[in-house]
Amino acid sequence: MSEGLLEIRWHGRGGQGAKTAAxxxxxxxxxxxxxxxxxxxxxAEREGAPIKAYTRIAQDLIRVHDAIYYPDIVVVLDxxxxxxxxxxxxxSEDGILLVNTRKSPAEVRELLGLEGRRVYTIDxxxxxxxxxxxxxxxxxxxxxxxxxxxxxDLEHIEKSIDKKLGxxxxxxxxxxxxxxxxxxxEEVRGEDG
Numbered sequence: 001m002s003e004g005l006l007e008i009r010w011h012g013r014g015g016q017g018a019k020t021a022a023x024x025x026x027x028x029x030x031x032x033x034x035x036x037x038x039x040x041x042x043x044a045e046r047e048g049a050p051i052k053a054y055t056r057i058a059q060d061l062i063r064v065h066d067a068i069y070y071p072d073i074v075v076v077l078d079x080x081x082x083x084x085x086x087x088x089x090x091x092s093e094d095g096i097l098l099v100n101t102r103k104s105p106a107e108v109r110e111l112l113g114l115e116g117r118r119v120y121t122i123d124x125x126x127x128x129x130x131x132x133x134x135x136x137x138x139x140x141x142x143x144x145x146x147x148x149x150x151x152x153d154l155e156h157i158e159k160s161i162d163k164k165l166g167x168x169x170x171x172x173x174x175x176x177x178x179x180x181x182x183x184x185x186e187e188v189r190g191e192d193g
Contacts, residue, residue: 008057009073012078015048016078018040021141025038025151028157075145076100079101082111088117097112098120098148102123103121105190119190119191122188127180131176143180144188147188161177165177
């Protein structure tokens with residue numbers, strides 16, 4: 001990981017919650033006393049279109065505000081992007097690739113021709129469908145990110161779900177999102193590269 005600055009690049013499709021996930025992770029980091037920022041990058045602004053979002057976390061003031069080209073962590077919310085986007089572009093040699101897919105980490109590694117790096121997978125869409133009844137994997141991916149990196153903690157994530165989604169979702173949906181985060185921490189699969 002970069003010294004003093006953690007950079008996360010999120011790849012998803014419009015409507016999957018990549019922008020919200022990037023912002024929630026940044027907010028949780030700030031609540032834990034760190035500096036953080038989050039920003040989306042849109043192409044065509046429509047549901048289903050590929051998007052990127054960025055999260056930076058640091059102990060000191062963050063002075064850069066551009067796109068993340070050399071991430072420490074890449075989170076992919078839709079595995080169809082593995083075939084159409086260069087999701088691993090610029091990923092550091094000791095970086096982490098976390099993918100929402102039914103594929104194993106070894107299958108993702110082979111598909112992308114990756115050497116080095118740490119690859120993790122989780123079937124986040126199925127967990128989201130089970131727990132919240134909608135195929136929106138963002139909170140599941142946050143839970144998996146927590147399990148893989150420890151960059152944020154569960155208690156802060158649950159508070160952030162209430163704060164960020166409380167006015168938008170029913171109590172049942174909020175509880176489902178919290179269960180989804182907890183399941184993600186248990187079900188993420190990894191392989192060292």
